[in-house]
């Protein structure tokens with residue numbers, strides 16, 4: 001049916017969590033929506049550690065047990081000198097199975113009325129009179145052109161939609177983490193524990209994670225910044241050295257590599273006929289590198305704005321700007337604080353991290369929390385204080 005239809009209210013480029021959320025909410029709001037995904041399957045390949053918080057997920061959906069590979073309630077931080085600090089997460093987290101999760105999000109969008117097309121590679125946008133009015137691409141060897149009142153760039157970290165439209169979406173080298181992850185099996189892990197290794201030797205300008213998927217399987221990955229890893233050692237090499245040291249008998253089921261934009265959100269998220277959501281707009285939390293929930297949040301907010309705009313007034317920038325304003329006001333405020341916290345944390349030396357770990361080790365186990373950890377970190381770097389207080393107070 002999409003082949004015959006020439007024009008849609010919205011065309012979404014990319015079927016990740018941000019694009020599918022936009023498509024669902026826009027279709028629920030009565031808009032005609034076409035979602036184009038270049039890959040053969042929605043949700044595959046999975047380029048993600050798959051960690052989310054229960055609270056984040058619940059903004060959108062009651063967590064479905066089919067999505068959840070592990071439920072997490074504790075966190076373990078390993079300092080450069082291998083001091084281990086463990087504490088209660090004080091909220092639930094999950095390691096998802098994103099193949100199922102992303103698939104379901106697209107299915108919800110389809111049930112709401114959006115048309116989803118896979119193997120549809122968008123390679124350009126159509127601009128007329130300085131307004132984005134459609135996309136061009138290839139579907140299974142056949143060229144297509146479709147028009148839309150609003151084109152939504154939900155095309156992830158390698159997004160080109162915004163760039164084609166002339167928006168500034170370049171990520172500075174120091175804010176682009178290189179992520180390299182293997183899903184491994186044949187190991188023993190605590191299935192309810194997030195593990196993070198923090199050290200320049202394991203992950204300069206980032207961290208190394210062990211996210212369990214059951215008792216004998218885990219996503220083990222490293223994200224490093226090209227800026228801090230000055231000697232040119234690759235993320236893959238950091239990960240392989242860790243695996244050889246910690247889990248020499250692990251079997252590798254999957255290997256993924258991908259960029260994580262731990263940047264400020266792009267200043268301009270909309271223009272006439274165009275909106276950017278998710279990684280394409282740099283909505284990833286700069287401290288954690290988590291982009292699933294922020295991406296869905298931006299998709300939701302953008303779609304609510306699009307519905308209002310198309311029901312009263314049309315797709316001019318002035319009508320779409322409410323999304324950009326709202327994101328920068330609510331999500332964006334904390335986002336910028338997270339960005340500043342990240343900037344400070346990544347400058348910690350291994351000695352700083354060891355001292356913080358020693359400090360928190362002295363705190364009785366029951367008394368430990370993420371806030372306590374930050375309060376010890378703040379003693380090392382008092383300028384962190386204001387941002388940490390505001391983030392935890394939700395200001």
Ligand SMILES: Cc1cc2nc3c(=O)[nH]c(=O)nc-3n(C[C@H](O)[C@H](O)[C@H](O)COP(=O)(O)OP(=O)(O)OC[C@H]3O[C@@H](n4cnc5c(N)ncnc54)[C@H](O)[C@@H]3O)c2cc1C
Pocket residue numbers: 013014015016017018019036037038039043047048049050051052120121122123154155156157179180181221256257258259260277278279280284289290291292293295
């Ligand atoms: C190694 C690694 C680990 C991570 N771990 C976590 C984690 O544990 N928790 C977390 O919350 N986040 C994590 N992230 C980040 C998270 O994966 C992303 O932030 C999230 O997937 C962003 O969602 P999105 O919908 O914006 O983009 P994506 O999920 O990237 O979806 C974009 C979609 O657009 C499609 N597309 C791109 N170009 C085109 C085109 N031209 N035409 C048609 N389709 C196109 C792509 O195929 C893709 O399906 C991790 C990232 C990496 C790389």
